[in-house]
Amino acid sequence: MKDLLLQVLGESDTQIKGKPGSEKLKNCGSKDALEKQVVRYKNDIKNDVEFPIIEQFYKIYEGSNAPILGIILTDQSKWIEDSRANTGDAWKKIGSTDGIWWQDSITAWCKAENKNIECYPLHFKIRPGPHNGVADWEQMAQTLGNNFLRNHITFKDRDILFKPSEEATPIKIRRIIIQHSSGTPALSSALYLWGIEQKIAGIENIEFVYIAKDDKNTPPFHTGKHWQWKFKNAQVQELLKISDFNGALAILDSQHEKYKELKEGLEFLDRSVSFNLNYHSILDTKTSLIERISIAVWSEKAFRQRRHWMHWMIRVAGAFELAILWLVYMQGGDKYEWTEKIVEEKPILHYKNSNPLIQVNPISVNRVVTELLANGHFKDNDPPLTLAKIEDKKWLEFCNKFYTNGWRVTPKISLPFIGLRNGLYHQLMGDKVDKFLDEYKIDDDKHPAQVALKYLDYVIELAGLKQEVENKVQTYQQKVKKIEGWLV
Numbered sequence: 001m002k003d004l005l006l007q008v009l010g011e012s013d014t015q016i017k018g019k020p021g022s023e024k025l026k027n028c029g030s031k032d033a034l035e036k037q038v039v040r041y042k043n044d045i046k047n048d049v050e051f052p053i054i055e056q057f058y059k060i061y062e063g064s065n066a067p068i069l070g071i072i073l074t075d076q077s078k079w080i081e082d083s084r085a086n087t088g089d090a091w092k093k094i095g096s097t098d099g100i101w102w103q104d105s106i107t108a109w110c111k112a113e114n115k116n117i118e119c120y121p122l123h124f125k126i127r128p129g130p131h132n133g134v135a136d137w138e139q140m141a142q143t144l145g146n147n148f149l150r151n152h153i154t155f156k157d158r159d160i161l162f163k164p165s166e167e168a169t170p171i172k173i174r175r176i177i178i179q180h181s182s183g184t185p186a187l188s189s190a191l192y193l194w195g196i197e198q199k200i201a202g203i204e205n206i207e208f209v210y211i212a213k214d215d216k217n218t219p220p221f222h223t224g225k226h227w228q229w230k231f232k233n234a235q236v237q238e239l240l241k242i243s244d245f246n247g248a249l250a251i252l253d254s255q256h257e258k259y260k261e262l263k264e265g266l267e268f269l270d271r272s273v274s275f276n277l278n279y280h281s282i283l284d285t286k287t288s289l290i291e292r293i294s295i296a297v298w299s300e301k302a303f304r305q306r307r308h309w310m311h312w313m314i315r316v317a318g319a320f321e322l323a324i325l326w327l328v329y330m331q332g333g334d335k336y337e338w339t340e341k342i343v344e345e346k347p348i349l350h351y352k353n354s355n356p357l358i359q360v361n362p363i364s365v366n367r368v369v370t371e372l373l374a375n376g377h378f379k380d381n382d383p384p385l386t387l388a389k390i391e392d393k394k395w396l397e398f399c400n401k402f403y404t405n406g407w408r409v410t411p412k413i414s415l416p417f418i419g420l421r422n423g424l425y426h427q428l429m430g431d432k433v434d435k436f437l438d439e440y441k442i443d444d445d446k447h448p449a450q451v452a453l454k455y456l457d458y459v460i461e462l463a464g465l466k467q468e469v470e471n472k473v474q475t476y477q478q479k480v481k482k483i484e485g486w487l488v
Helices: 031-039 052-061 077-083 088-093 100-111 137-152 185-200 225-241 245-250 259-273 285-305 309-331 365-375 394-403 417-426 430-437 448-462 466-487
Strands: 002-008 068-075 119-125 153-156 159-162 171-179 206-209 336-341 346-351
Touching: 002 185, 031 077, 031 088, 031 100, 068 100, 068 137, 068 185, 100 119, 119 137, 137 153, 137 185, 171 185, 185 206, 185 225, 225 245, 225 466, 245 259, 259 285, 259 466, 285 309, 285 346, 285 448, 285 466, 309 336, 309 346, 309 365, 309 417, 309 430, 309 448, 365 394, 365 417, 394 417, 394 448, 417 430, 430 448, 448 466
Parallel strands: 002 068, 002 171, 068 119, 171 206
Antiparallel strands: 153 159, 159 171, 336 346
16 A cells, blocks of 8 residues: 655646746736646656655655655636636736646656656636635635545545545555645645544544755654644533533543543543542542532533533432431431441431331432421321421422422423422423423523522531532532643
8 A cells, every 4th residue: 555645736836947837827818828838838848847845755755665646736717717707817816826737747747757656636626606716714624625635535444545536446545644835825724634634533644744945855744743632622621611521531632741630630520420439539428428419519500501401400409319318417416327228338317216227218308308307307107207397487488489399490380399300200301391491591590490509509508518518519620620721
C-alpha cells in the first residue's frame, strides 16, 4: 500500500521559468482565452512548467516508495459564468487563479522519467451561488469536506480507500498526508480541518505537512495534535456542563499533559453521578446518606436543564426519602438505630423499642410523612412507633401542598409529588410528567421543579444536614472546575 499526498494546487504553486504561472493567464478575459493560453504548456516538452512545492515534498522519496498524488484542481468557471456576470474582469482576477488550467501540465510533469509520480487530478467544481468562490470560508468548509472529499475518500473499518474518479476502482491507502500551505486561506484551512475532523473521529493514519516557498528541506510531518485538542476541548467542556463525564472520558486525548489526572477525575465523577460509591470514603450511615443526597442536589441541574424529567424526578425523590428517614432518626432521639443489612448491604432504620426490631424502611414514605412525622406516632405497628412530631407549621404545607398532595404541575392541575414519582413506572406516568413540566420556562421561579427544590432544601435543613450537604455539593463543583482548569 502507498501513502496519498492530498493538496490543493494553489495560484503560486505553478511556475514558468521561475515566475508564477498565473501571471501568464492574467490578461485572459474569457474561458476560451484561458484554454488557448495553456495549450502551449499541455505536454510541457521543454519542461517550462514547474511545481516547486510538490517537487520539494517528493525529494524525500527519491529512490523509495513515493506517495500517490491527489491534486485538487479548483474550477470556478460555472460560478463566474452564472454568479459573477461572466465579465472579463472576473476571468482575469479570479478565473486565472484556478488549478484546472494546469491539469495537463501537472500530469505531464508527474510522468517525466525523473519524477515518475502516480498522479490523480481531482476536479473541484465550484457551484454557482451567492458566495465568494474559493475565497469563501463557510462555503469551502462545507463543499470540500462534506461533499467533494467524501466522493473520493472513504473510511471502511480500518481501511482508507481512495477513488480518483467515479469510474475508478478504489485504491487502498496506507496513510493520508495533507499538505496545507497551498490554495486560498479558505481552501487550505478547509482541507486541514477536514483532516483534523477525521483524526478526532478516530482515523489515526492521517498526518500533515506545511511547505513554505523558501523551505530548502521538507519540514517534518505533524499530527495536528494542537487543533485536535482545541476541538475536543470544546466538546469536553460542553459534556461537563451536562454531567456526561463518561462521554467526556471517551473523547479525552491520551496525549494530554494532564491525562492521568483528567482520567482519574472524570472516572470519579462518572461513578459519583451514577451513585456508585465503591471508591468513596464512606465511614458510616450518615456519611452514606449525605453523599447520596449531595450527589442528587449537585447533579439534578444537568437533568433539569435538559428536561430529562424522569431522571430528574427519581434523583430528587431519592434525596427526599433519604432526608426523611434521617429526619425520623433525629426526631426519635434514642428510639431508633441504623443497622447494616448483610444481604442487601444497605443501612436499615429500626425502631429499638420493640422485640423483634421494627424496620422503618418498608413503611410507606407517604405515611411516614403524614402520620409518623406529622403526628408523632404510627399506630399500625405493635408497639406503635413514636417520635417527637414536627412542630414547624411549614411541615403541613410541605405535606398538603406538595409531597402527598397539591403539587401544582400546571396552572390547573395539582398532584402529589410522591404519587407521580411512584407512577413513573407502575402507571406509565412519565409522558404526562414530561408534558406537565415542559409547559414552563426552565428557570421560571414558578416552575414545579423549582418548587420541589425549595421543599427539598427545607427538608434537608429540617433534618440537620444542610451545611454538610452544601459542603459536599461544593466539593463536587470544585472537582468539576479543577478538571475545567486542566482542560484549558
